[in-house]
Amino acid sequence: MQAPQSKKRLRREIEEKRSALPPEERSRISRIICERVAERLRESASSYPPVVFSYLSFGAEVDTFPLLEFCWRAGIPTAAPRTLSKTKEMKLHLLSSREDVQQGIWGIPEPKPECPELPDTALIGWVLMPGLAFDPKGGRLGYGGGYYDRFLSEYARRHGTLPFLLALAFELQLVPEVPTEPHDIPVHAVVTESRWVAAGEEPFLPGRDEG
Ligand SMILES: Nc1nc2c(c(=O)[nH]1)N(C=O)[C@@H](CNc1ccc(C(=O)N[C@@H](CCC(=O)O)C(=O)O)cc1)CN2
């Protein structure tokens, strides 16, 4: 089967399963996942550039707000995307509280336009990635806009490396193999309610720990 066709089918299948989790269960599990990420951020804050770029969850996605709240309390800078549908780009803005969030296109929460733009993407150390399905090699299936692949290929072109790409997923979103295409950029790890799946090499950032 052609990748685009099998991607479509898998998207539908996982979206259905994810939506079938009762909302209370989704928030309970999301809090567990966010707690795990927070722990990791605490441990390795000095190893990466400071900004955490997180998606702002909508629908049945793993809820990222508990983690954002953690970052805001801990003074960790956070950025989130505004989606430019015409050019299929994401523009990043700094967020410092819930007050900075509004409802955007397709019901996806986004930073209010008056939030300062992230001045330089080199400040991003972590990207908390959304998606529908993931596999043990870091293969990722999104909604099909190519927003993250486009953003990350530009990042890599500009900075010659990638930030740490961490996907947040319910266990039911892990599948043996996600159909991929050459432009798909794999994530470095997937965190679920029950495990960390280390998929690929974490980016090596020379000198980050030595100063
Ligand atoms: N929380 C979150 N934010 C995110 C993403 C995500 O997956 N999760 N995205 C990850 O990439 C980007 C938005 N991605 C999207 C990709 C495709 C469509 C989409 O299918 N739009 C249809 C219309 C949808 C409808 O009205 O039902 C279209 O373009 O025709 C929407 C959003 C950026 N922000």
Ligand SMILES: Nc1ncnc2c1ncn2[C@@H]1O[C@H](COP(=O)(O)OP(=O)(O)OP(=O)(O)O)[C@@H](O)[C@H]1O
């Ligand atoms: N680096 C890129 N430059 C230009 N176009 C790209 C790039 N990456 C992906 N695309 C285009 O985006 C479209 C969607 O890609 P894909 O199906 O992999 O999206 P996705 O990873 O599921 O979505 P998202 O990243 O938005 O969650 C494809 O048609 C692809 O050609």
